[in-house]
């Protein structure tokens with residue numbers, strides 16, 4: 001790892017750089033975008049004979065700690081998988097709980113995010129979300145749009161195949177309308193029609209909970225992403241675990257097929 005990045009990681013873990021989270025400073029990490037699959041909240045709760053909801057609550061704590069940490073490191077982009085389009089299949093009780101949790105977190109944690117210069121954005125099929133949550137999301141996006149720190153994308157009702165399908169439909173419509181020449185459609189065109197338009201592809205994807213799959217997350221964007229799977233369950237994931245993932249990333253040889 002470059003010396004500067006190692007130093008920043010060390011200082012941040014010891015809490016000395018918390019005030020650096022203004023993050024207009026250039027990232028000293030060898031990364032611009034990290035994506036996370038926060039898996040294992042329910043297993044964490046079950047292991048402790050606690051209700052599942054408590055696992056999700058502790059998951060929020062891990063996320064808060066991570067957002068602070070990567071903000072202090074001036075990471076430009078962090079994208080977290082909060083609710084997949086498949087998660088609707090869970091019990092009505094759990095889905096209802098998660099929706100209330102998202103709404104509460106947005107109202108309760110909003111000021112702290114804003115104070116840390118976090119710029120929030122949501123990716124996914126948001127139209128299907130409950131009205132109250134949609135209003136909170138829209139307000140948070142509007143109020144943080146001029147912030148200069150971490151760009152935090154929360155994937156909610158997100159599914160990569162749906163994202164790509166919707167992009168294909170829009171591209172087809174643009175071709176029909178004569179606004180786009182089908183022969184010029186390339187990677188860049190497709191990027192522009194995804195929810196992540198304007199955001200660089202993640203260099204690193206971290207999945208907690210030990211499962212070795214992408215679960216319909218950022219499939220297009222992860223074409224060359226390094227994947228790091230950790231057995232730890234999400235509520236146990238710490239900033240030091242993030243640092244270890246970055247260290248491992250720096251040891252990988254990225255060849256992009258060459």
Ligand code: FPP
Nearest residue numbers: 038039040041042043059060082102105154
């Ligand atoms: C995966 O664990 C986690 C979720 C489906 C919910 C993720 C949500 C949070 C961590 C809260 C973060 C909240 C905000 C506001 C963005 P799981 O339920 O699939 O656990 P399992 O693998 O043990 O079943």
